[in-house]
Amino acid sequence: MKKTITDTLTKKIKTGEVVMRSQLSIWTEKIGLNGSVIVLLVLLITIIGFVIYWINSNNDLLFGGYGKYGLASFFQSFPYIFVVVFILFFLFLIGIFRKFDFSYKRPFFVILFLILSGIMILGWISIKQPIGQRFYKQEGRMLRMGTMNNRNAVSGIVKDTNKNKIIIEDENKKQIIINLNKETHFPLGQPKIGDQIRSVGFWDGDIFTAIGVRLFDDNNPSTLGPGVRQGRGQGRGIWSH
Numbered sequence: 001m002k003k004t005i006t007d008t009l010t011k012k013i014k015t016g017e018v019v020m021r022s023q024l025s026i027w028t029e030k031i032g033l034n035g036s037v038i039v040l041l042v043l044l045i046t047i048i049g050f051v052i053y054w055i056n057s058n059n060d061l062l063f064g065g066y067g068k069y070g071l072a073s074f075f076q077s078f079p080y081i082f083v084v085v086f087i088l089f090f091l092f093l094i095g096i097f098r099k100f101d102f103s104y105k106r107p108f109f110v111i112l113f114l115i116l117s118g119i120m121i122l123g124w125i126s127i128k129q130p131i132g133q134r135f136y137k138q139e140g141r142m143l144r145m146g147t148m149n150n151r152n153a154v155s156g157i158v159k160d161t162n163k164n165k166i167i168i169e170d171e172n173k174k175q176i177i178i179n180l181n182k183e184t185h186f187p188l189g190q191p192k193i194g195d196q197i198r199s200v201g202f203w204d205g206d207i208f209t210a211i212g213v214r215l216f217d218d219n220n221p222s223t224l225g226p227g228v229r230q231g232r233g234q235g236r237g238i239w240s241h
Helices: 005-015 023-057 068-077 080-100 108-126 130-142
Strands: 153-161 165-169 175-179 196-204 207-216
Touching (some): 023 080, 023 130, 068 153, 068 196, 080 108, 108 130, 153 175, 175 196
Parallel strands (some): 175 207
Antiparallel strands (some): 153 165, 196 207
């Protein structure tokens, strides 16, 4: 007797090659999968938002007239860990899409490009919203994004200041003397006692000579700080010193 499709399917069910599933289990898996994708997308948007927030908050390192010292500090303090985590999560998302074929027969790279573009756009939008600004500002402060000391930058609270120097106290309660001169840039305004600042420049023994001084204004409602305005000094060429 010739076997029908029904006979073949019945045999596979009996041997365990095909497992019968309830509609409830199918919907549960679908909801769980969709939930995982949504969580991943939210995480990716938040992470890229932090990166964009950092770039916007520290673009003075590139455009503040600090020369090669600002460029060096930009790359030294860039939040690479966020980029690494973003790549890992995005690869995980790609794995989900490939396994469950979310592409609906469209070219897979087109789907990925659209998703990545959407994440970037939503991340940029998130830092422009009041709730997003408060979130990134609060978490960014906790992570000390943009206020970390490195070979070309020091940061801390201003303890004393005059036209020739600024004395700050860093997170380790160590006092640092920052020398100023006529070429020192203040792209976000002059600091006063009690302000949080970051200075870009170079060390000369125990003294730090400032090329630029960046003010972080906690009273400003924007996470990106006050608008850039002209400071004193013309700065130095990128290959000077």
